[in-house]
Amino acid sequence: MSTKRPITFSVVARDGEARAGLLKTRRGIIETPVFMPVGTAGTVKGIRFEELESPDLDARIILGNTYHLWLRPGVETIKACGGLHRFIGWDRALLTDSGGFQVWSLGALRKISEEGTEFRSHVDGSLRFLSPEVSMEVQAALGSDIVMVFDECAPGKATHEEARSSLELTARWAKRSREKFDQLQRDGLDLGSLGITPALPEELSGAQALFGIVQGAAHRDLRQESLERTVEIGFDGYAIGGLSVGEEKSVMWEVVDDVAPLMPADRPRYLMGVGTPEDLIEAVARGVDMFDCVLPTRNGRTGQAFTSRGKLNIKNAQWSEDRRPLDESCRCSVCQRHSRAYLRHLHQSGEMLAGILLTHHNLAFFLDTMRRVRQSIRSGDFPKFREEFIERLNESGE
């Protein structure tokens, strides 16, 4: 087994709590803070991989959803096609989530036990069972560069007692995830239970990184305890999970304020499922390095653009003859070429190009914002950048 670490992370500049870093993976270097577009079912919806790689966007890492890919097309298919990178045609880095959050969000349709979570597939109604072990096997088969532990999420408004038992379960599942992950990295893939021929060990050894997840809902003492217990197990990176799930925004910032500075300084810190451009800046200011969110792609499909002057709804009649681009300070190819009037026309006509162009601009805006964040941290201007960025956002685009 290779003793080479699957990823390395170094902080190259700090400005207050904000950090600019380099995350090195076997599939290239990722500059942090980084925004990761979400590729739920093996596609970042509405955008080609060439565009994700283009200088306009230059996404270095995208997300894949274990839950969705496991149900359809299934691990067997992806394995037969050479793993997720080859299957989708993406050579850059991939992070897969564990499926924990997706099965949790099924609500009444799932049953959680010590062993794992039982639920009905939304694809074909079959009864499925996801556990730390199954999640690690599936993520190993997908061949992602960063694997997430299988966790249990508590609702944002969970009581102390509920959050405590969820935290305990998450801690036990984190340990089981770590053990199964290590075994898979050591021995190669034994997917007997999934009916798949094991991969060659050298294909996998030391190749994947594993991140732990801090839970504890809105309870600050539990968040700290969850962090301590997660660090005790030991991971390549650490994530804050279970935020943006119905709690007040002020609660989210209290948790991040508390937890982020206590997270190991030499490992990447990932705030899962967050958020708006404003959220990203605020979290960077608190020392977070990695983000993912469906907002730029989902809102792009429903006619909403993120701009440097706030959100813009392309449906509004006021744009019907407006020759300006979505965002006059955006340098993306959509803003260089097309007017609000044209984009509104496409949207009103139900043309699929509307969603494609808005998605492109939204991702360009998120990724360019992070580029500027990184530059400002390196040059010691982050507080000024933050203030001006937020100020401009609040001058509404509409």
Ligand SMILES: [Zn+2]
């Ligand atoms: Zn643009």
